[in-house]
Amino acid sequence: MIMGLDGANPVNLTNHPASDMDPSWCGGENLAFVSDRDGDLNIYMMSADGANQTRLTDSPGADFTPSCSPSGGQIVYTSTADGNEEIYVMNADGSGQQRLTNDSAADNFAAWSPDGSKIVFVSGRDGNSEVYSMDTGGGGLVNLTNDPGEDSTPAWSPNGSQIAFSSDRNGSWEVYLMNSDGTGTYPITNAGAIDRAPSWNAAGSQIVFRSNRDGNDEVYRMISDGSFQTNLTANASADGAPDLEH
Numbered sequence: 001m002i003m004g005l006d007g008a009n010p011v012n013l014t015n016h017p018a019s020d021m022d023p024s025w026c027g028g029e030n031l032a033f034v035s036d037r038d039g040d041l042n043i044y045m046m047s048a049d050g051a052n053q054t055r056l057t058d059s060p061g062a063d064f065t066p067s068c069s070p071s072g073g074q075i076v077y078t079s080t081a082d083g084n085e086e087i088y089v090m091n092a093d094g095s096g097q098q099r100l101t102n103d104s105a106a107d108n109f110a111a112w113s114p115d116g117s118k119i120v121f122v123s124g125r126d127g128n129s130e131v132y133s134m135d136t137g138g139g140g141l142v143n144l145t146n147d148p149g150e151d152s153t154p155a156w157s158p159n160g161s162q163i164a165f166s167s168d169r170n171g172s173w174e175v176y177l178m179n180s181d182g183t184g185t186y187p188i189t190n191a192g193a194i195d196r197a198p199s200w201n202a203a204g205s206q207i208v209f210r211s212n213r214d215g216n217d218e219v220y221r222m223i224s225d226g227s228f229q230t231n232l233t234a235n236a237s238a239d240g241a242p243d244l245e246h
Contacts, residue, residue, distance in 0.1 A: 034064045068112075087107045114157070118133050120133050121134070131154045145178070157200055
């Protein structure tokens with residue numbers, strides 16, 4: 001689905017009987033997404049109006065959670081092609097698929113820095129889910145969160161100074177901000193529900209996220225300091241995986 005920033009005029013872009021999910025804007029004119037329409041989870045690309053839906057991956061495992069680079073020329077994603085969840089990168093046409101991580105723990109939820117030089121992702125390699133950063137070639141690994149709680153779904157701010165992420169470190173899943181080096185962490189939601197999957201707008205002034213605070217999963221919008229939290233979808237069905245146009 002695509003909708004206005006106020007939640008108005010939602011449009012079904014894929015209109016397929018299969019499950020389509022995890023949309024990610026690619027360069028403003030295209031969207032990467034995940035679908036099981038061919039039997040297992042693969043990554044597809046389509047135009048922003050839903051036309052030209054094309055499969056990009058066809059691995060022996062599941063491919064999911066795509067994130068497009070700032071230029072729109074590459075996509076990082078998670079794949080189980082080698083038996084467990086690892087981070088891969090490919091060109092936006094599906095060529096040049098390359099594994100970036102190689103750990104027995106699950107690695108997932110990868111996202112680019114705004115200058116395209118770093119990738120943040122989630123890994124359980126230290127015994128619980130933490131947010132890590134690495135170079136685009138897979139080196140320079142840094143644990144940014146290093147907390148006994150579970151941390152997930154990171155998203156870099158457009159100016160590169162902060163990373164939004166979700167964590168249950170205080171007993172419920174909330175959205176947090178931290179500096180890009182992992183310092184200065186603080187919560188910006190406090191609903192006592194499950195608030196996850198933050199995504200920034202291009203100006204860095206607003207964040208959308210998923211929350212079940214009203215009884216089912218809805219997409220919310222807030223100012224990036226956590227104020228003015230507003231339900232955008234307000235639908236009886238589950239809504240999630242928001243991604244603001246960059």
